[in-house]
Amino acid sequence: MGKRAMALLAGVIPAVGVIALMGWALARSGGTPGGLGIYKVFGEVAIEPGPAPPFSLELLTGEAVKLEDLRGKVVLVDFWSSWCPPCVEEAPTLAQVYREYSGRGVEFLGIAIWDDEDVVRRHVARFRVPYLNAIDGQGTVAIDYGVRGIPEKFFLDREGKLVKKFVGPAPAEKLRAILDELLGGLGTARAEGGLSPAAATPGQPGR
Amino acid sequence: MAELGTVTLHLALVLALYAGAGSVAGKLRSSSSLLLSVRRATYLLPVVLAVATLSLVAAFVRHDFRVEYVARHSSLAMDPIYTWVALYAGNEGSLLFIAFAFSLLSAAALALASRSLAGSLPYTNAILAGVSAFVLGVTAFLANPFQTLPVAPPDGQGINPLLTHPGMFVHPPLLMIGLIGVSVPYAIAVGALLTGDRSDAWVDQARTWSLVVWAILGSGLLLGAWWAYTILGWGGYWGWDPIENVALMPWLVLTGFVHTVMVQKRRGMFGLWNLVLIAIAFTLALFGIFINRGGPVPSVHSFGASTLGWVFLAFLAFSVAFSLVVLLVRAPALRGTAALEFHFSREAAFLFNNLLLLGVALVTLWGVVYPLVSQMVRGVAVTVGAPFYNQVNGPLFLALVFLMGVGPLLPWRHASWAVVRRAIQVPGLAAVLAASLLALVGVRQPVALFAFGLCAFVVAGVLQEWARGTWVRHRRGQNLVAAFASLVGANRPRYGGYIVHLAIVMVALGVIGSSFYGTQRDVVLAAGEQVSVGGYTVIYRGTRVETHPDRTEFFHHLQGMKGQRDLGPLVAWRAFYPDRRMASTRAAIRSTPVEDLYVVSTESLEDGRVVFRVMVKPLVWWIWMAGPVMILGTLVSLWPQRRPLVESAAGAKRAAVSAVPVE
Numbered sequence: 058m059g060k061r062a063m064a065l066l067a068g069v070i071p072a073v074g075v076i077a078l079m080g081w082a083l084a085r086s087g088g089t090p091g092g093l094g095i096y097k098v099f100g101e102v103a104i105e106p107g108p109a110p111p112f113s114l115e116l117l118t119g120e121a122v123k124l125e126d127l128r129g130k131v132v133l134v135d136f137w138s139s140w141c142p143p144c145v146e147e148a149p150t151l152a153q154v155y156r157e158y159s160g161r162g163v164e165f166l167g168i169a170i171w172d173d174e175d176v177v178r179r180h181v182a183r184f185r186v187p188y189l190n191a192i193d194g195q196g197t198v199a200i201d202y203g204v205r206g207i208p209e210k211f212f213l214d215r216e217g218k219l220v221k222k223f224v225g226p227a228p229a230e231k232l233r234a235i236l237d238e239l240l241g242g243l244g245t246a247r248a249e250g251g252l253s254p255a256a257a258t259p260g261q262p263g264r
Numbered sequence: 265m266a267e268l269g270t271v272t273l274h275l276a277l278v279l280a281l282y283a284g285a286g287s288v289a290g291k292l293r294s295s296s297s298l299l300l301s302v303r304r305a306t307y308l309l310p311v312v313l314a315v316a317t318l319s320l321v322a323a324f325v326r327h328d329f330r331v332e333y334v335a336r337h338s339s340l341a342m343d344p345i346y347t348w349v350a351l352y353a354g355n356e357g358s359l360l361f362i363a364f365a366f367s368l369l370s371a372a373a374l375a376l377a378s379r380s381l382a383g384s385l386p387y388t389n390a391i392l393a394g395v396s397a398f399v400l401g402v403t404a405f406l407a408n409p410f411q412t413l414p415v416a417p418p419d420g421q422g423i424n425p426l427l428t429h430p431g432m433f434v435h436p437p438l439l440m441i442g443l444i445g446v447s448v449p450y451a452i453a454v455g456a457l458l459t460g461d462r463s464d465a466w467v468d469q470a471r472t473w474s475l476v477v478w479a480i481l482g483s484g485l486l487l488g489a490w491w492a493y494t495i496l497g498w499g500g501y502w503g504w505d506p507i508e509n510v511a512l513m514p515w516l517v518l519t520g521f522v523h524t525v526m527v528q529k530r531r532g533m534f535g536l537w538n539l540v541l542i543a544i545a546f547t548l549a550l551f552g553i554f555i556n557r558g559g560p561v562p563s564v565h566s567f568g569a570s571t572l573g574w575v576f577l578a579f580l581a582f583s584v585a586f587s588l589v590v591l592l593v594r595a596p597a598l599r600g601t602a603a604l605e606f607h608f609s610r611e612a613a614f615l616f617n618n619l620l621l622l623g624v625a626l627v628t629l630w631g632v633v634y635p636l637v638s639q640m641v642r643g644v645a646v647t648v649g650a651p652f653y654n655q656v657n658g659p660l661f662l663a664l665v666f667l668m669g670v671g672p673l674l675p676w677r678h679a680s681w682a683v684v685r686r687a688i689q690v691p692g693l694a695a696v697l698a699a700s701l702l703a704l705v706g707v708r709q710p711v712a713l714f715a716f717g718l719c720a721f722v723v724a725g726v727l728q729e730w731a732r733g734t735w736v737r738h739r740r741g742q743n744l745v746a747a748f749a750s751l752v753g754a755n756r757p758r759y760g761g762y763i764v765h766l767a768i769v770m771v772a773l774g775v776i777g778s779s780f781y782g783t784q785r786d787v788v789l790a791a792g793e794q795v796s797v798g799g800y801t802v803i804y805r806g807t808r809v810e811t812h813p814d815r816t817e818f819f820h821h822l823q824g825m826k827g828q829r830d831l832g833p834l835v836a837w838r839a840f841y842p843d844r845r846m847a848s849t850r851a852a853i854r855s856t857p858v859e860d861l862y863v864v865s866t867e868s869l870e871d872g873r874v875v876f877r878v879m880v881k882p883l884v885w886w887i888w889m890a891g892p893v894m895i896l897g898t899l900v901s902l903w904p905q906r907r908p909l910v911e912s913a914a915g916a917k918r919a920a921v922s923a924v925p926v927e
Contacts, residue, residue, distance in 0.1 A: 072547070079554070079580075081636070205505075
């Protein structure tokens with residue numbers, strides 16, 4: 058092979074590769090990336106596992122929920138909005154998967170951001186959302202968790218550690234796989250008592 | 265207004281098409297009258313687009329909600345000052361803005377081009393006009409900002425609150441101009457290549473324009489970081505978001521280009537390499553624009569609901585094919601004449617610096633496309649986060665800082681070990697001293713110590729160069745100030761480059777300091793209460809609330825103390841936009857060269873107490889200060905060599921423009 062042909066290949070292959078990849082992805086997402094901060098495509102965001110930022114929220118039911126209350130359970134924290142199409146789209150899935158796992162030491166917490174209370178209540182009633190739901194009216198928890206868009210999901214293990222982050226609407230089988238992994242992968246189901254989450258610096262989640 | 269906008273937009277498209285086709289035809293037929301005519305068309309383009317752009321601005325300022333784009337991106341309640349810049353808050357208007365800014369750059373590139381480039385200028389013009397025509401075609405037919413609604417709504421939907429920040433006036437335009445501006449040095453280089461111009465006449469022009477674009481893009485990136493730092497409330501300044509990354513990549517490659525292009529000028533080497541580099545930079549810039557406009561990678565910055573992805577991807581593919589074909593057909597004539605001596609030579613250092621910069625760009629590109637690769641391979645899109653970039657790019661950046669220190673100390677061609685040793689003695693000593701001193705005062709992180717040592721190495725190297733040169737001239741009878749001035753004046757690209765190196769060290773200091781050190785505390789304070797963090801005391805005095813039609817603003821008044829010293833009042837600002845269900849914060853920042861006291865309010869509790877996040881972030885100040893230093897260095901580099909240096913600073917701007925020999 059001549060030098061020129063080599064150079065041609067060296068230039069063409071990566072360029073064609075990247076462009077083809079972009080074309081494939083465009084075809085998949087229908088050519089639209091979603092609006093500002095709305096994730097239409099499900100995906101994982103690599104994070105460094107660390108203590109979850111503490112929070113204290115008032116549930117729609119009026120009770121209070123704190124991070125410490127969820128210790129000992131595998132927790133899915135879902136940031137969502139009633140006006141975000143992918144969030145609405147995945148609402149039945151979340152409810153369904155929660156019903157399957159609720160008896161097995163799993164808790165879901167939906168946190169509505171950038172939203173009005175009555176619309177949130179209507180959404181919860183409409184999809185018969187069976188799990189905890191709260192409104193982060195001031196966006197505090199969203200800032201602490203480094204939320205960049207919706208829906209964004211965080212998985213906490215039984216020790217209250219932030220272990221996984223996902224963006225976009227989740228398919229049921231993915232949710233099941235992650236929950237199974239977090240339930241099965243942990244030998245020490247017992248929460249370690251001593252460490253107060255407030256003492257730890259909130260982890261820098263995500264990007 | 266909308267009608268005027270649509271008409272001028274279409275007229276501009278016709279002009280650009282004429283300029284593009286006419287340039288090629290004029291060149292092939294050697295018709296000087298046609299070439300003159302297309303030149304005039306290129307000069308007319310920015311005038312026509314200024315009318316189009318101003319009519320959109322006018323529609324915003326006058327709240328003409330009949331224009332759909334205005335209705336979607338502004339409202340009666342928004343701060344009037346931001347109506348002037350709301351035109352680039354969305355996809356359509358920003359495309360128009362890009363077309364306008366680029367037409368100005370193109371006209372300037374043509375007007376300022378040296379006469380020796382007359383042969384290749386038609387091709388350069390054709391490429392520039394082609395890019396213009398593409399952007400204008402998309403704007404006119406697929407994303408027309410002047411589309412009107414059948415009935416004017418009483419009010420608009422408002423601007424995204426995050427955009428109502430002083431940064432809006434400079435950061436988006438600089439980044440947009442910087443990205444599209446990479447086309448200018450590319451067009452100059454490829455124009456010369458197409459003509460078969462084997463002289464290096466184009467090198468000066470391409471170098472000038474790449475430096476201009478480099479500085480614009482760099483300033484845009486820094487301002488974006490500053491914006492994020494002040495408004496997003498997490499105390500960070502760089503999130504490795506895809507859109508940030510795609511602007512960083514061409515900047516990195518341009519950084520390499522402005523170095524090796526000097527080698528080409530001085531030593532006649534790297535001719536082909538430089539063409540490849542500028543083609544890569546251009547491709548990456550187009551890739552950036554594509555990702556921005558409907559690219560498939562989720563990002564906070566992407567423009568919503570844009571269906572333009574395919575169009576931009578097609579243009580990207582076409583440009584890549586064009587670059588490849590031109591390079592392959594024309595390149596054999598361009599091989600460098602001088603052989604590279606792979607020892608200790610400055611040109612070797614430049615080559616390594618290029619490879620490292622390309623490496624960082626490649627890693628970053630991999631991070632951007634990785635979610636798609638993993639989606640394809642594993643079925644799950646995994647976005648690599650900051651840890652990936654920090655781990656991989658961190659060491660590469662440190663190696664770059666090291667090369668930045670060593671490279672300038674090496675002589676051209678070949679250096680013996682003795683020469684190298686002599687050159688790095690003082691900087692090396694300075695590095696060891698700085699690291700030891702820091703270790704003594706309690707810096708324990710080995711990586712941080714090493715990195716700070718490298719910074720000291722670079723600074724000492726630059727100072728040594730300045731001191732030596734000045735001293736030599738001083739001994740010939742000049743006073744020290746005059747000696748220094750004439751030293752810089754004698755080789756402006758070099759000494760301007762040193763100033764830029766100092767700016768890069770300043771950025772490095774800030775990044776190292778704030779990444780390795782810094783404290784943070786979250787507290788709930790009632791009026792009169794205080795908190796102590798990292799030697800600072802913050803007292804919360806109370807909150808003033810201002811109600812606006814679209815938002816409620818909270819001004820949390822604070823008082824900062826360092827030990828017993830009063831730092832004066834601080835205000836942490838927060839606004840809540842009920843319609844958008846969005847909160848926007850602006851941190852109270854008390855900045856010193858040593859460290860920033862950063863207070864952001866995250867929540868107002870019902871009982872009147874306020875939740876604050878208080879951070880102490882070391883050395884961040886240096887990152888922002890690096891901006892002006894970088895621009896100063898670029899201006900010195902661009903300063904025309906034949907003029908005397910003793911001129912006022914006000915002359916700097918003029919000089920930057922006249923750096924290109926005027927016809």
